[in-house]
Amino acid sequence: MADTNSGFDLVVLGGGSGGYAASLRAAQLGLKVVLIEKDKLGGTCLHRGCIPTKALLHAGEIADHTRHADDFGVKATFQSMDMAGVNSYKDGVVSKLYKGLQGLVKSRNITYVEGAGKLVSANTVEVNGTKYQGKNVILATGSYPKTLPGLEIDGKQIVTSEEAMKFDYVPKSVIVLGGGVIGCEFASVWKSFGAEVTIIEGLPHLVALEDESSSKQLERAFRKRGINFELGNKFKSVSKTKNGVTVTLEDGKNFTADVLLVAVGRGPLSQNLGYEQVGVKMDRGYVLVDDKCRTNIPGVWAVGDLIPTLQLAHVGFAEGIMVAEEIAGLNPKPINYDGVPRVTYSEPEVASVGLSTAQAKAKGLDIVEINYDLAGNGKANILKTAGSVKLVAAKNGPVVGIHMVGSRVGELLAEAQLIFNWEAEAADVAQHIHAHPTLSEAMGEAHLALAGKPLHAHG
Numbered sequence: 001m002a003d004t005n006s007g008f009d010l011v012v013l014g015g016g017s018g019g020y021a022a023s024l025r026a027a028q029l030g031l032k033v034v035l036i037e038k039d040k041l042g043g044t045c046l047h048r049g050c051i052p053t054k055a056l057l058h059a060g061e062i063a064d065h066t067r068h069a070d071d072f073g074v075k076a077t078f079q080s081m082d083m084a085g086v087n088s089y090k091d092g093v094v095s096k097l098y099k100g101l102q103g104l105v106k107s108r109n110i111t112y113v114e115g116a117g118k119l120v121s122a123n124t125v126e127v128n129g130t131k132y133q134g135k136n137v138i139l140a141t142g143s144y145p146k147t148l149p150g151l152e153i154d155g156k157q158i159v160t161s162e163e164a165m166k167f168d169y170v171p172k173s174v175i176v177l178g179g180g181v182i183g184c185e186f187a188s189v190w191k192s193f194g195a196e197v198t199i200i201e202g203l204p205h206l207v208a209l210e211d212e213s214s215s216k217q218l219e220r221a222f223r224k225r226g227i228n229f230e231l232g233n234k235f236k237s238v239s240k241t242k243n244g245v246t247v248t249l250e251d252g253k254n255f256t257a258d259v260l261l262v263a264v265g266r267g268p269l270s271q272n273l274g275y276e277q278v279g280v281k282m283d284r285g286y287v288l289v290d291d292k293c294r295t296n297i298p299g300v301w302a303v304g305d306l307i308p309t310l311q312l313a314h315v316g317f318a319e320g321i322m323v324a325e326e327i328a329g330l331n332p333k334p335i336n337y338d339g340v341p342r343v344t345y346s347e348p349e350v351a352s353v354g355l356s357t358a359q360a361k362a363k364g365l366d367i368v369e370i371n372y373d374l375a376g377n378g379k380a381n382i383l384k385t386a387g388s389v390k391l392v393a394a395k396n397g398p399v400v401g402i403h404m405v406g407s408r409v410g411e412l413l414a415e416a417q418l419i420f421n422w423e424a425e426a427a428d429v430a431q432h433i434h435a436h437p438t439l440s441e442a443m444g445e446a447h448l449a450l451a452g453k454p455l456h457a458h459g
């Protein structure tokens with residue numbers, strides 16, 4: 001007979017961004033919470049995703065700055081990457097945040113259970129023979145890196161982001177299969193580290209979910225950096241030799257490299273966890289939910305990469321918080337997913353919020369657009385970065401999309417998301433003074449131009 005621990009208000013299965021955010025917020029609201037995690041608290045984002053990749057990108061940025069120091073009148077010589085040093089820096093960042101998060105969970109009196117859990121009834125999760133019962137259960141088991149038929153991950157020559165993140169050497173050459181966010185970030189890292197990089201993407205553009213103008217600017221910048229890419233051409237097969245891999249595409253073209261990174265997206269981690277047996281409605285492995293993250297079973301909720309919303313850590317946080325507040329009776333507003341900020345942290349960065357031109361047109365909106373080129377921005381010239389801030393706005397109405405390309409533009413999203421989510425019009429933003437010289441002036445200038453009074457812009 002299994003032991004039963006009952007009396008919880010909330011049982012959370014999975015301690016990644018979605019699960020731990022729900023737990024922290026619920027505990028803050030006075031609910032009795034048990035959080036079950038089979039691996040490490042913090043999940044993909046902290047241990048295998050956002051944080052380690054951004055540390056790698058930052059190391060790459062420093063390598064590039066060193067290589068190009070001469071352009072800024074600084075004498076420096078780039079010698080080589082020291083991957084032991086890079087990994088120790090990266091792991092140091094992760095472990096500091098991990099400790100902080102563990103402390104946070106402890107301080108909120110959340111019962112933390114280590115082990116693989118399985119949903120055994122609508123209100124019960126079983127872990128190693130012990131049952132945890134609560135009034136509510138949140139499923140937050142996240143996602144795993146997908147691959148394609150005939151493409152077996154061996155962890156050495158053919159890898160996913162999980163192994164790529166831990167490499168203790170810089171491959172001479174890499175093929176990146178998939179030109180989405182994760183593929184472009186790794187392409188950027190490896191190019192900065194000194195590898196020869198080729199991206200293969202079946203769709204017509206890199207970061208194809210972004211506004212087409214952003215994709216084109218990223219492609220231009222990558223070309224300039226010497227990152228090769230093959231667009232609109234699909235993977236057919238791969239063969240391995242002792243020293244590398246050869247990828248063949250549908251049109252017969254071959255590419256050879258030391259390593260193949262498979263970055264073709266992530267699938268929901270939902271198999272053999274009891275979800276179907278308990279009757280949770282699913283589609284292609286995703287748990288289906290309503291706009292408050294309720295599944296079809298009363299008292300069972302799901303958040304994060306497990307549900308078919310944007311696979312981003314901050315979306316998981318927001319969904320977790322929303323569910324905790326709903327359970328506590330605060331009746332929070334549903335999430336407007338168009339208003340979620342999105343960043344590809346490559347060099348240059350691609351950042352956006354709201355609708356692309358194509359999406360706005362598909363919605364039947366009568367739109368106007370402004371493209372403010374960073375060439376007119378003082379700080380962008382100081383940083384020697386190229387790119388733009390593009391606005392999509394309803395005619396005589398609010399801004400419905402903001403799309404940016406350039407070094408560090410991800411930091412401009414804080415303002416962009418307020419503009420979008422507060423449904424600001426060009427004139428509302430144009431009256432606000434932006435500090436000079438900052439990249440944020442480009443946001444101000446774009447709105448000045450849209451309001452009909454451009455300063456450092458032609459037209």
Ligand SMILES: Cc1cc2nc3c(=O)[nH]c(=O)nc-3n(C[C@H](O)[C@H](O)[C@H](O)COP(=O)(O)OP(=O)(O)OC[C@H]3O[C@@H](n4cnc5c(N)ncnc54)[C@H](O)[C@@H]3O)c2cc1C
Nearest residue numbers: 014016017018038043044045049117142304305311312313
């Ligand atoms: C390379 C990479 C880079 C990324 N970069 C960014 C970024 O820069 N910004 C961003 O916003 N997002 C980024 N993401 C996405 C982000 O990491 C995910 O969206 C986020 O982690 C999803 O949170 P989650 O809680 O749904 O799932 P996860 O973080 O995957 O957490 C799920 C947890 O559940 C646990 N679990 C699974 N099954 C069980 C079980 N049976 N019992 C107990 N525990 C279980 C897992 O061990 C895991 O810890 C990146 C992802 C990757 C892979």
